[in-house]
Amino acid sequence: MTMVEKKINNSKVRLVRGDITDIDVEAFIYDITADAKLGTGYGSAIMARGGKTVQEELDAIGTCPTGEAIITGAGKMKAKHIIHVNGPKFHEPDQEGKLRSAITAALKRAEENQIKQLAFPPIGTGFYQVDLQLCTRVLVDAVSEHLKGTTGLDEVLFVALDTREFKPFEAHIGQGG
């Protein structure tokens, strides 16, 4: 369900509510650890809905350093690709820098792979303790800046699981992002 929508040049930004691993989108972002293992949470949802091929592709790649992004298929999921980013974890130093780096890397992977539609969750703001206000601000800013330039992306979605995640996204998009 779309809640907030905004046009930036020829692209669209939408804020929706739901489970990012279960929405109808071409590619979505997953916050992975450096060992490139899916783990639990959204990771187990990817395994359950997508099958074992996603982890097999990740194993072949082997690692994803902090601030980097790697791309795999999405197995049997509704999406076609997953871009795995390694954002800052817990309260490690330079959260904002690492976050910006991971988002930039994710957008670069999307452009390289001619992806038209990409969905971001708030990166690391639950279990990994990244500040939610900081993350949504940086995410909305970085995506907005990217879409103002040359891009093949038609649409970027921000996907909030619950009200806690939804509200700061809504505020930052409303502020002009």
Next chain:
Amino acid sequence: MTKKDVSWKVQKMMELLPPKLSRQVVLSLVSCVHCGMCNEACHYVKSIPDDPKMTPSYKADQLRKIFKANHDWTGRVAPKWVGAKTPITEEDLEELKDIAFGTCTNCRRCTYNCPMGVDTATVNRVMRGLLTRVGVMPEGVWAVSKDSWEIGNQMGVLMEDYQETLEWISEELVDELGDEKAAIPIDKKNANIVYTVNPREVKYDPRTITNAAMIFYAAGEDWTMPSFGWDQTNFGLFSGDDVMGGNIYKHLEEKFKELSGNLLVISECGHGYRSTRCEGPNWSATPQDFRMESSVTTMLRYIKEGKIKVDKTKNTEKVTFHDSCNNARSCGLYEEPRELLELVTTDFQEMYPNRQENYCCTGGGGAMSMAEYTPRRLKSGKIKAEQLAATGAKIVVTSCHNCVDGLGDLIKHYKLDMEVKQLVDLVAEALVMEKPAEVPEEKPAEAATLAGYKILVVDDEPDMRTFLSTVFEDNGASVIEAADGEQALTLAKSEKPSLVTLDLSMPGKDGGEVYASIRQDPQLAKLPVCIVTGRPELRKLIYDRDVPRPEGYLDKPVSEKDILVNARKILDLSE
């Protein structure tokens, strides 16, 4: 030692500590005199007596050292003397992790036995919370917490799997009972009851959901289960992460309000009940402005109100009852499960010690998710195994899923001849299905006429007195009011009321003393009493006394319907 030599994780933990230093925590940190009373209370010490690291004071000392080094004057003046010390390396944090997660289930038995009021479990939870915030935790805690944050329930049950399970249960119930109305309603708006469960029930033990659905059907209840925000458990209690705890609570609260339910019912789960009923509003910093109760209370009410009929001769094997630490010690749910057991079984045997003195099942505090500590956990269960065996019971009943797993493990490990059941299983077993239940026509509250009765309302809060008096008077009763215990006893003697509603927490003579005086006075002993309290933890004021139980018991906030149904029932019974 420069700041550069200290791990960033330690530095962050020191930054995160001050907001956690509530009065309760500071009191527990400064008042321990290391008298050793807690040792006698701890199942780890009882079962592993030769290891001094098992003592509750040693466990709490880990945070105490940090507190003294960073926040207490004694640590500044004489750091070595008072053992002030701050961890430095990540290895130090690993050691703290093993103590905080691997040697304590946060059962709070030691808290009840500490003459200084030290709440070691709360101190230990603070330590856990600091560690998890910087990513130091057992693998199982990592896995479960991530599921809770990202999937919305602690076992990572996907929406489609949850719905499929409920559909499958519904099909079975409809087949078995021959009535389409036996199906589980999902996301029904304006239902009387919104029923929330433990994901363990969905994933491993759907029988408990089937049994609950059958009981709701037999009672003709207007109920529903939510499609999201259905997990009443909360791993934030175990990991010490208040932010996660508050967020999970908000999922339940928001869905409940979206559905416009009347009463949130929490299936049998100790930490779920504590987290949702008692801790969630604090963690999320939101007022608790809706009603909720344990399914134990719901089932007991159904029997008392005649909504379901039970035949206790269907459960004739000897049963004993295990008090879950979170239900009992932390939330005061002692008597309701026992009362229910007496109604649905023929041979109930208490285990000793019981109630607040009961020993931990070993599965609490998230211990079942921490496989690396399993050998120590099983060893620590020796005292529990002996306690279980001494009852001679074939069934141990508990109202908690962690206890079900913890006790199940001990029964297997110590080769005990018994099985674990929950109250919902025994109630469903004893259920007498006379005819397909009819979906409920709400009886208007006005039907409960109270004409001719005189009711004494005792409460120190004027608003509460006005509310209760208005409800009773609108239904035909005459009402007299008392604002304190002394006045209540005087009026009870002079006015000879038919019923007393009694608040527990009052200045001067509290409700417990008033109740005991009524029961011990030959002139008043038969006077029916309905307790109406906003502080369920005070029920021990009543139940710890050697006097008959009150005829009714209601938790505030209380609805007009609840108070009328109870008053009518009590007055009918008294006749």
